[in-house]
Amino acid sequence: YYLAFDVSTNAAGITDYEPTIQDAGDDALDSDIDPLTQQTPPFDFDPLAGDLAHMDAGYVLPYAQVSGRVWLDCDADGLQDTGEDGLPGVPVTLAGTALDGTSVSLSGTTDAAGEYHFVDLPAGNYEVTFAAPASPTGLAFSPQNAGNDALDSDADPATGSAGAFAASGGTTYRFDAGLYDAEPPQFDQLPPDETVGCADPQIAEPPVLTATDNLGPVDIAFEETTSGTGTGGCAGGLTILRTWTATDQCGNTTTWTQTITTGDDLAPFILNIPDLTVDCGTDVTENIKVTDDCDLSPDLTWTDEVLDDGCPRVVLRTYVATDDCGNSRIGLQKLTLLDTVPPSPHWEDPLLQGLPQGGGLVEVPCDQMPTFGADAVSGWDDCAADVDVQVELLLDEAGDCAADGYAWRQRWRWTLTDPCGNATAV
Structure with a gap:
């Protein structure tokens, strides 16, 4: 006779059982079946002679393995690119239930290369979850399932979970996670904008700025540009732009520009x-x-x-x-x-124009003897706008042409008085 075993009909319905090693030791304790055929060797058995045959069959549930890598995904594309380093110290948990109903909860952190490993995992249903590390801060999960499954990130950006999976015995499963740097560098102290006068402006040398970043050292580049003629006029002042750019190891940048202007902003x-x-x-x-x-x-x-x-x-x-x-x-x-100066006269009447300011002689035909009013003369005063003008006819008499040289003679006087009583007579 020989015995053949079929464990596929076990009450739990587990199909991953595998035969263990045959004849490993004490015949009363070891497994007697061939792992390939799951049958015992042929044996003789005579119940009438009182023979007792004892045959054992051993089965095991083979273990699965889960491993993977967490890397610093500097370009945040969700793929492991050349030169992107692994992240140490990232928490990873594996939780679920083995096929025999046993609860499984495992946790660990990635090593210096960003790798993690869970071994001797019974077949069952599980979930791998990643968490952002305590240091460095400011990291976020990359896009999920961006391409080649061997290279892309499996973690959900919102939860860090790689999703549920069924683990079979003897199988190695791999789940990776990318984390990108979501924080740019921060300058420690920033110089403010300045405005300096155009007359010999004193412009200090640019300060040496420092910056901090969650990933460590920061490169700082400096550039200075100058525009304008510097002559000091409104359009001729200087504009100096000083720009500092801080770059972290992932290429995230922070820029600060200080504007220094020179020109005329001061009143006379x-x-x-x-x-x-x-x-x-x-x-x-x-x-x-x-x-x-x-x-x-x-x-x-x-x-x-x-x-x-x-x-x-x-x-x-x-x-x-x-x-x-x-x-x-x-x-x-x-x-x-x-006001100590009297007004100055100005002749307005055409007959009088051309006379000296103090007065003079005007000759006219006998039949054209004029009559003058106050408006024949105007007055200008260095203090007052209004000058009072009074006119008097001082002399009005006939003469003898042969004896006197005139037929009629008149003498007129105008008196110009300013508000302060200063007067001029012409």
Whole structure:
């Protein structure tokens, strides 16, 4: 006789059982079946003679293995590219149930090469889950199933799970995970923008910046560009752009640009504008100085506001100094104007025009003797706009042409008086 065994009909329905080694030791304890045929060797058996045949068959559930790699996926494409290093210290867990109902929970971390291994895993249903490491921080899972299964990342970006799978005995399963650097470098201290005057601007040397990054050392590149003529005018100032770029080992960059501008942003200064008491018509601006750090000849204008129109006259003068960039400054001056000069006459009537200011002789035909009014003469005053003009006929008489040299003679006098009582007669 021989015995043949079929474990496929076991009550648990497990189909992964495999025969163990035949005749490994004590015949009372070892397995007697051929692993290939699952049959015992032929044997003689005579029950009448009282023979007792003892045959054993041993089966095992073969173990599976799970391994994989976690790598720093610098380009975040979800594929293991040449030169992308493994990440050590990444937590990996395997959890599930063996086919015999036993709960399985295994955990570990990746080694220096980013590899992990779970061995002697009974056949069953499991799930592998990855977690971001405590250090470095700022890592995120790469896209899942991006291409070649032997090279791509199997982890769900949201949960880190590689998904459930059924493990068969004697099989090695591989699950990989890519993590990319989601944090760019951070500068430790940043120089602010600056504006300096156009007159001999003092521009400091660029500072040496430092930066930190979750992955370690950072490369910092510096570039400086200058535009403008530097002559100090509105359109001729300098613009200096200083740019620092920090790059981590994955190529993530942070850029900071400092802008330094030079130009005219300062208004002119007005010097020598004290309050004064002067005669009307005095030029009080000749001693005023206007200075500017960029414009060599800024404009100076002024307007007067009459505070008291009596005698003396009081005026508040407002000066405005403006440079060629439009920067302006206001200065105030109180002027007390003394009126001691009488008005000056101006002949308005055509017959009188051409006479000296003090008066003179006008000859006309006998039949064209004129009559003059106050409007024949106007007055100009250095303090007042209004001048009072009065006219008098002082002489009106006939003469003898042969004896006197005239047929008729008149003498007219105009008196021009300003508001302060200064008068001129012509």
